[in-house]
Amino acid sequence: MTIKYDAIVLGTGGIGSATLYHLSKRLDNVLGLDRFPGGHDRGSSYGETRIIRQAYFEHPDYVPLLIRAYELWHELEAMKASQLFFQVGLLEVGPTNGMLTNGVRNAASQHQLVVDSISRKELEKRFPGYRLPEGNEALFEPKAGYLLVEECILAYLAHAEKLGAEIRTGEEVQSWSVDDAGLVTVTTDQQTYLTDRLIITSGAWAGDLLSGLDLKLRVVRKHLHWYACDKDSSYHEKQGGSAFFYETEEGCFYGFPMRDARGVKIAEHTGGETVSNPLELDRSVDLNDQKRIEQFLSVHMPEVKLKQTNHNVCMYTLSPDGNFIIDKHPxxxxxxxxxxxxxxxxxxxxxxxxxxSQLACDGKTKWNIDFLKYGRN
Ligand SMILES: Cc1cc2nc3c(=O)[nH]c(=O)nc-3n(C[C@H](O)[C@H](O)[C@H](O)COP(=O)(O)OP(=O)(O)OC[C@H]3O[C@@H](n4cnc5c(N)ncnc54)[C@H](O)[C@@H]3O)c2cc1C
Structure with a gap:
């Protein structure tokens, strides 16, 4: 017999786990489907930590969404009764009046956010492990920090289940269709489901599951590296180490304070090789990527030891303009x-x-997401 749901969430990773939770607060009969179990390492939401910040250099219209995101992360922490967000601050360094620093200041002034300008002298005192190249400036956003990525996902999934959601993993969605009466059929490698609403949050596989839309997505392979530091190093979170983001001539690099013996975690935000099949992601170390990271470290964070202690790969799914695409299917x-x-x-x-969940249940949201709508380009 085909089972019918009020809503199905296709993909219970970063975005899908939260969607499943919010839908479960409103609907009785909600299903989350995923090929892999919660918190897995085959998509785009793993590797322990993710930076969170509000003075958004990419586009100031993200800021109201971020203010709400902070409230909701705190709500999740309260439900879980453990810390998911670590407010370590974010040091941002880039050319004076460049893409990064102008963007941060612009978002901060439009939305009255606190961002401190850090002089060279202050940088040497407060952040002795970082260098400020000539012609560059440093900013510090005290409200920024990082989230524990897998733990956030597992917490959302657990709370969705508590509210009655069903989660089926180990199932691959192969197709979906909508009939004349508006009922959605979702076909997996194991069975067929019916639902009033379908929410597609399939990360690197969005292009396949929304193939009719020609979203022009490009999936790229990204490397995460951990490098050793002294145990009492100023990069250590316990010694006031913060997250960091640098715009340099070579590209943008970012990372996290040292949290354990593996040292700082660092990655390049720019670049990345195109991935043709996300299920067959090459997980080996790329020597060229490693060299770029080590060059960055030796110039900008010279107290980090050039001894790699850990390495992971993950995927970015790039839209043509770098902004998200969030919408109802046209x-x-x-x-x-x-x-x-x-x-x-x-x-x-x-x-x-x-x-x-608002778009799926009400057909609209009170948040301004016009700058993220499908077909804006
Ligand atoms: C190295 C790296 C560093 C990053 N750093 C940051 C950062 O510091 N701050 C930040 O905000 N963001 C960061 N990001 C981006 C962020 O992690 C992603 O944008 C976000 O996690 C994507 O979530 P998602 O739900 O779209 O994808 P995923 O979490 O990958 O979820 C998609 C899910 O859909 C499932 N799925 C797909 N197709 C099917 C199918 N056919 N059948 C069944 N299941 C299916 C997958 O198994 C997966 O679980 C980073 C990303 C990477 C890779």
């Missing part, structure tokens, strides 16, 4: 989706879950 309003999170989506998962 041909069937029962289907809503989030795609092209472009390597900066996790911090928004809490609020995107709320927005997608």
């Amino acid at each position: 041909d069937c309003s029962q289907v809503v989706f989030a795609a092209g999170l472009s390597g900066h989506g996790f911090k928004f998962a809490s609020v995107l879950g709320e927005i997608l």
